[in-house]
Amino acid sequence: MAAAESPKTDLSPTTRHPSRFDSLLRALMVAPLAVALVGSCQSTPAGKAAIDSPDPVHSGPVHLPPPQLGLPPDPVHGQKEEVKGFAVPKPPLSADFWPCSQCHDPDDKVNRTRRELKDEHTNIHLHHDEANRWCLDCHDATNRDFLHLASGVTITFDESYRLCGQCHGTQYRDWKSGIHGKRTGMWNGDKQYLLCVHCHNPHSPHFKPLKPLTPPARPETIR
Amino acid sequence: MLTSKPETEPCCEPSGGCSHAKSTETLVSPETLSLNRRNFMKHSAIVAGAAAAAACSSEDLEKFTQRRLRELSQPELKALLIRLEADYKKKFGKDVDVRATPAAEGVKFGYALDLSRCIGCRRCVHACVGENNQSRPNPEGKHNNPIQWIKVLEMEKEKGIDLSDANPYYNPEEVPREGHFYMPVQCQQCENPPCVKVCPVQATWKEPDGIVVIDYEWCIGCRYCMVACPYGARRFNWAEPHLPVDQLNTNTHVLGNRPRPRGVVEKCTFCIQRTRAGRYPACVEICPVGARKFGNMLDPKSEIRAVLESKRVFILKEDLNTQPKFFYFFGI
Numbered sequence A: 001m002a003a004a005e006s007p008k009t010d011l012s013p014t015t016r017h018p019s020r021f022d023s024l025l026r027a028l029m030v031a032p033l034a035v036a037l038v039g040s041c042q043s044t045p046a047g048k049a050a051i052d053s054p055d056p057v058h059s060g061p062v063h064l065p066p067p068q069l070g071l072p073p074d075p076v077h078g079q080k081e082e083v084k085g086f087a088v089p090k091p092p093l094s095a096d097f098w099p100c101s102q103c104h105d106p107d108d109k110v111n112r113t114r115r116e117l118k119d120e121h122t123n124i125h126l127h128h129d130e131a132n133r134w135c136l137d138c139h140d141a142t143n144r145d146f147l148h149l150a151s152g153v154t155i156t157f158d159e160s161y162r163l164c165g166q167c168h169g170t171q172y173r174d175w176k177s178g179i180h181g182k183r184t185g186m187w188n189g190d191k192q193y194l195l196c197v198h199c200h201n202p203h204s205p206h207f208k209p210l211k212p213l214t215p216p217a218r219p220e221t222i223r
Numbered sequence B: 001m002l003t004s005k006p007e008t009e010p011c012c013e014p015s016g017g018c019s020h021a022k023s024t025e026t027l028v029s030p031e032t033l034s035l036n037r038r039n040f041m042k043h044s045a046i047v048a049g050a051a052a053a054a055a056c057s058s059e060d061l062e063k064f065t066q067r068r069l070r071e072l073s074q075p076e077l078k079a080l081l082i083r084l085e086a087d088y089k090k091k092f093g094k095d096v097d098v099r100a101t102p103a104a105e106g107v108k109f110g111y112a113l114d115l116s117r118c119i120g121c122r123r124c125v126h127a128c129v130g131e132n133n134q135s136r137p138n139p140e141g142k143h144n145n146p147i148q149w150i151k152v153l154e155m156e157k158e159k160g161i162d163l164s165d166a167n168p169y170y171n172p173e174e175v176p177r178e179g180h181f182y183m184p185v186q187c188q189q190c191e192n193p194p195c196v197k198v199c200p201v202q203a204t205w206k207e208p209d210g211i212v213v214i215d216y217e218w219c220i221g222c223r224y225c226m227v228a229c230p231y232g233a234r235r236f237n238w239a240e241p242h243l244p245v246d247q248l249n250t251n252t253h254v255l256g257n258r259p260r261p262r263g264v265v266e267k268c269t270f271c272i273q274r275t276r277a278g279r280y281p282a283c284v285e286i287c288p289v290g291a292r293k294f295g296n297m298l299d300p301k302s303e304i305r306a307v308l309e310s311k312r313v314f315i316l317k318e319d320l321n322t323q324p325k326f327f328y329f330f331g332i
Helices: A002-011 A018-042 A044-050 A157-167 A169-177 B037-055 B058-064 B074-092 B123-132 B194-198 B224-228 B282-286 B303-310
Strands: A183-185 A191-193 B097-099 B109-114 B151-156 B180-185 B204-206 B212-214 B251-253 B292-296 B326-329
Touching: A157 A169, A169 B303, A183 B282, B058 B074, B074 B097, B109 B303, B123 B151, B123 B282, B194 B204, B194 B224, B282 B292, B292 B303, B303 B326
Parallel strands: B097 B251, B109 B326
Antiparallel strands: A183 A191, B109 B292, B151 B180, B204 B212
């Protein structure tokens, strides 16, 4: 009887000897973890050695320019409310040319004839609806330190977006709501706007191509 | 198996009256010397455990017994942050600020990308790497596992958005290339994230402000989430991350850009260390064409709401019902 019983019970050991498999399982679970623990304790020197070599590709964390405050109100378009609190930096005017009045004397006689400039400003090539526009459509002839709108209202260079907005109404609308252009700073607080002219050269506004940064690593190079 | 005598048999018990009981008292008895599998495993486990305990400090034991981040009380979380900062100080020789800023009330982050503006210059990719402490290229080193969270796909205008025919490895002299457009893809921060569903250890979850995060202490590296993600947005640290000290960003978040160990998955967190502090993500701020828009979708005055309300946005792989909070649109 006993001989007949023992093979039966041994075939289903879990029912008869739960402790054997318990301890086996426990041992199997603990042993690799313990090995991993020992491994992790010793792995730090290798990690330290790996971080010593420099990496030429990385461009570094993003550094923001300090925000500048003060956007002039726009009485014509009543946009005072819409852009209140947003900072606009100064337009990127070169000190070599600005202020314009250092050369353009207000008392000088102005030649208002549309023509190609041969003596001065030869580096400016107008690629901005050049068939229909020329300098004095935007620059004010009587006071060169100002621009003027189509209505004749003079504006400062800080407000040049109003001038651009006369033709590019959808972009002007989107810029005011933050869709066109770039905002930096705080998503829930002080923001810094860029003027149109920070990204678009007003004389040649098409965005210039850039060299792309390095492409991602192909999977086969990973090891 | 059949011949060996189980321990539980009455004749082997010391209290039993049989002759075996006496022999167990001496150390040289054949019973104790018999090296069956159970005894071997038992003893080796004890030895290994003892060796591990002897080799490791209490800090290591603390790491080993670290509970999941979401279960920690405030003091425990604080202790973890202090431990992490000490670890990084030891590893990098630099003070690393590890924060655990929680999600703000009434905030649900949304992101929009203007495909008609993007020129594929990859400034965002590299700003992201610099900000978020990803593993850097290391071609000469033992391990080379560079990680980028953003992948910019180049596609042909004629074919439209065709993900199967997209090229992420384009490298011309100048972008944009004639007849091509560019589509950056990163974590879409789904409202119904498949990656969260498949995680067997619940090491990844969606925060109240909508950011899908990973507990690097608890991730077991099974990479189920990478398989589940329809956007290929998750990356795995196959090797010890290569992060040179001079490129380390010391402003970190425990769920975001703190340096990761080997063997865990990582992904875009909308720059959680910046956005939870009110700042824009790094990719938004670096974009030279202003194609990237970010904000609180619950704030009617935010620019993300302006995009959603006035532009025809679309989401990637809408049919999968992942409900991304990353929107694409054509601004022109």
